[in-house]
Amino acid sequence: MSHLFQINRVLRNPQTQSILQRLYSAASTGSKEHIDKLVKNDKVVLFMKGVPDQPQCGFSNGMVQILRMHGVEKFDSHNVLEDEDLRQGIKDYSNWPTIPQLYLDGEFIGGMDIVLQMHQKGELIDELKKIGIRSALLDEAPKEK
Known part of the structure; x- marks a missing residue:
């Protein structure tokens, strides 16, 4: 039996396929295991296009601006x-x-549309408070009439 035939037979084995799939999944940056670690790495985690100092799309920029308005630097x-x-x-x-997608304390909050609504309704202040972050918007004095 040639070595090539033996290798081919091993690679076609369902057990080998299963092991290779698990190894690939564990190593892939798109795997559930990898992303699970990322979303739980910090209290506030943002998946975006670009970086906070240079967002590459308007929605990512909007998300960063909302976080900054709340004092989340x-x-x-x-x-x-x-x-x-x-x-x-x-x-x-x-x-x-x-x-973009926003995670607070490992929990998916939403995309830009959801986070913008939460911000406008004051709900984001409460969500940040749940994870121990005081919104800077609470520090703004109400304007006198």
Whole structure:
């Protein structure tokens, strides 16, 4: 039996296929395991196009601006434009089709539309408070009439 035939037979074995799939999944930046670690790495995690100092789309820029309005300067961000596996993986992970995506304390909050609504209704202040972050908007004095 030739070596090539033996290798081919081993690679076609269902057990080998399963092991290879698990190894690939664990190593892939788009894997559930990898993304799970990323979303739990910090209290505030943003998957975006670009980086906070140079967003590459208007929605990502809007998300960064909302966080900054609340005084959230320290957060973990991931540029999905640098990694196609991560870009698709985060969409699969959250079952949400668009980027940016915001996670607070490991929980998916939403995309720009949801976060903007929460910000406008004052709900984002409460969500930040739940994870120990006081919104800077609470520090603004009400304007006198």
